[in-house]
Amino acid sequence: MLDALVGGVTYWMIGWGLAYGKGGSSFKGGSDYFSYNMDQGDYPSWFFQFVFAATAATIVSGAIAERAQIFAYFVYSIVITVIAL
Numbered sequence: 001m002l003d004a005l006v007g008g009v010t011y012w013m014i015g016w017g018l019a020y021g022k023g024g025s026s027f028k029g030g031s032d033y034f035s036y037n038m039d040q041g042d043y044p045s046w047f048f049q050f051v052f053a054a055t056a057a058t059i060v061s062g063a064i065a066e067r068a069q070i071f072a073y074f075v076y077s078i079v080i081t082v083i084a085l
Contacts, residue, residue, distance in 0.1 A: 003061055006077040007054030014082055015053055016046055053081045 012035050020042075021029020032038055035046065057077045068076070 002073065003058045003077055004054050006074055007057050007081045008050055010078045010081040011050045011053045016049070018082070019049070020045075056080050056083075 014033060016035050016038070017029050017031060017033035019029060021032040024030030038046065057080045060076065060080060061073070064073075064076075
C-alpha cells in the first residue's frame with residue numbers, strides 16, 4: 001500500500017509532467033507538473049502509466065522487505081518511481 005501511495009503522489013507531482021508535459025524538449029516535458037491543466041482525455045493514460053511506475057517500486061520492495069528503515073523505504077520509492085518513467 002505504501003508503494004501505491006508514494007508512487008501515486010510522486011507520479012502525480014513529477015512523473016506525468018516530466019514524461020508527457022507539453023512545451024518541453026525532446027528529453028523531458030515542460031508543463032503539467034502536479035497534473036495541472038491535464039486534459040480529461042489523458043486521465044486513463046495517466047492511470048495506466050502510474051500503475052507501471054508504482055509497480056517498479058513494488059518489485060524492489062519485495063527484495064528489501066524488513067531490511068530497510070521506513071525513511072529509506074520512502075526515499076527509494078520516490079526515486080524508483082521517477083526513474084521508472
